[in-house]
Amino acid sequence: MTAGGLDRLRRRLLAWYGRNARPLPWRQTRDPYPIWVSEVMAQQTQIKTVVPYYHRFMNRFETVGHLAAADSQEVLKTWEGLGYYGRARNLHRAAQVVVDRWNGEIPDDWDQFHSLPGVGDYIASAVLSIAFGRPYAVVDGNVKRVLSRLQKIDIPVNGSGGHRAFQAAAQSLLDPSDSAMFNQAMMELGALICSPRTPKCDACPIRDFCLARKQGMVDLYPRREKRRPVPEYRIALGVVRKNGRVLITRRKPEGLLGGLWEFPGGKLLADEPPEQACARKIREAVNLEVEVTSKIARIRHAYTHFKIVADVFWCRYVSGRVRRNGPVAHQWIRVGEIDQYPFPGANHKFIPLLK
Numbered sequence: 001m002t003a004g005g006l007d008r009l010r011r012r013l014l015a016w017y018g019r020n021a022r023p024l025p026w027r028q029t030r031d032p033y034p035i036w037v038s039e040v041m042a043q044q045t046q047i048k049t050v051v052p053y054y055h056r057f058m059n060r061f062e063t064v065g066h067l068a069a070a071d072s073q074e075v076l077k078t079w080e081g082l083g084y085y086g087r088a089r090n091l092h093r094a095a096q097v098v099v100d101r102w103n104g105e106i107p108d109d110w111d112q113f114h115s116l117p118g119v120g121d122y123i124a125s126a127v128l129s130i131a132f133g134r135p136y137a138v139v140d141g142n143v144k145r146v147l148s149r150l151q152k153i154d155i156p157v158n159g160s161g162g163h164r165a166f167q168a169a170a171q172s173l174l175d176p177s178d179s180a181m182f183n184q185a186m187m188e189l190g191a192l193i194c195s196p197r198t199p200k201c202d203a204c205p206i207r208d209f210c211l212a213r214k215q216g217m218v219d220l221y222p223r224r225e226k227r228r229p230v231p232e233y234r235i236a237l238g239v240v241r242k243n244g245r246v247l248i249t250r251r252k253p254e255g256l257l258g259g260l261w262e263f264p265g266g267k268l269l270a271d272e273p274p275e276q277a278c279a280r281k282i283r284e285a286v287n288l289e290v291e292v293t294s295k296i297a298r299i300r301h302a303y304t305h306f307k308i309v310a311d312v313f314w315c316r317y318v319s320g321r322v323r324r325n326g327p328v329a330h331q332w333i334r335v336g337e338i339d340q341y342p343f344p345g346a347n348h349k350f351i352p353l354l355k
Contacts, residue, residue: 001209009209010175010182016205017185020192022047025054027184032106032131033064039126040087040118044304047191053082065104067095076259076342083345084304085257090118108132121167129179137170138183139163142190147173148222149194149212157222232307236278237265239354240290242317245332246354248341249286256303261331261341263312274311282315286330287323290315296353301346312350 001009021027024047026038037057041050060078061067067075072092079088094116098106107113108131114124125136139147144157147169155162175182193200201213212218240247240263248261266281268274275292282290296312322330333341335354343351 005209006173009173009206012205013185013189014175014178014181017181017188021184021188022192025051025058030131030180032108032127034058035131036106036123036127037091039123040091041082043087043122044084045082049082053079063104064095064098064106067092068099068104072253072259073342077340080342081345081348085260087118089253089258093117094119106131108134110134110136126183129183131180133178133180135174135176135179137167137174137179138187139166139170140187140190142188142194143170143186144190145196145222146186146190146194149199149218150206150210152211152215152217152221154223156225158227159225230302230305230307232309234268234274235265235308235310236268236274236281237263237310237312238278238282238290238292238315239263239296239312240282240288240315240317242332245334247286247288247317247322248331248333248338250329250331257344259342260344262344262347265310275313278311278313278315283320286320288320289318291318297350299346299349301349308346310346 024038026034029035034054038050038054041054041057057078060074061070070092072089075088075092076085079085082088097116098104102112106127108128110124110128113119113128114121122138122140125138128134129136129138141157144166147153147166148155148157151169153162153165153169155165157166170186173182173186189204189206193204199218201207201210201218204210204213207213210218212221247264249264250261251257251259253259264282264285265278266285268277272280278292279290282288292313292315294314296314299310299312301308301310331341338351338354
């Protein structure tokens with residue numbers, strides 16, 4: 001693309017963005033903290049889902065200092081339902097580093113900001129460009145889709161090895177004089193116009209530059225690798241009752257759903273009845289003998305890389321004292337107290353039945 005063509009592309013895109021940008025709450029500020037929070041929340045999550053969580057989170061933790069000083073359980077409870085809880089744990093730890101190392105001032109230096117927990121290339125580019133005007137191109141799923149059609153890039157957008165090519169393509173288009181608006185315009189174009197299945201090409205401000213459109217190949221881009229089928233696991237969970245209370249256990253701080261509370265249970269063995277698996281897994285996990293009394297529900301839930309089908313049972317405590325491997329907490333609580341604790345989304349599919 002010639003220098004003149006690139007200049008026209010930038011002007012058209014920025015003019016379109018000025019007329020069509022959604023009035024999202026974090027777009028009303030250049031304060032890096034709310035921009036950072038919004039970008040972390042928006043990873044792998046639709047914007048319409050993010051907005052109410054963003055308001056709730058910012059009302060609870062108004063500054064990076066408030067977040068740093070918060071208890072981890074309060075952070076997870078505020079994040080509850082948004083998923084990908086590692087994002088919340090990393091954001092909390094990163095806020096503590098910012099307070100300890102830079103007295104609560106979020107750094108505008110790439111190496112410093114990029115060193116924080118949970119801050120990769122995307123988050124660093126987005127926050128530093130939008131909040132501080134640094135000339136770093138943002139590459140998310142929306143931008144990859146725009147670039148793949150615009151330049152007919154044959155590298156799969158979901159492949160592990162093509163990110164560098166997309167990053168270089170984005171950087172070559174970036175308007176360094178207004179990187180904040182240009183990055184947001186590219187992301188907005190992918191979200192509103194250059195959609196995955198039914199792109200609105202006639203409304204696209206840069207359609208005259210799009211190679212896929214010129215050659216009638218828009219439906220062939222972006223290229224994608226075929227994914228393996230997602231495995232599905234059968235599990236059994238037990239709601240153990242004892243003296244008017246039920247047992248909940250907290251997961252280790254790290255890993256999938258780290259720090260959240262749950263009901264004890266686990267995977268079924270081959271051809272094992274779920275009731276039998278429930279009692280066995282409770283015995284193995286928390287050292288209690290229980291009697292499975294009745295079924296509460298069967299739920300289905302999808303995670304990023306697998307699915308579960310869970311049978312959930314009422315169980316009567318028979319004998320034993322809770323013993324677990326490592327310093328992982330447990331509580332005997334009344335069902336009416338359950339909303340005080342952060343639980344995974346799968347548990348919320350049956351928790352209303354307990355009440």
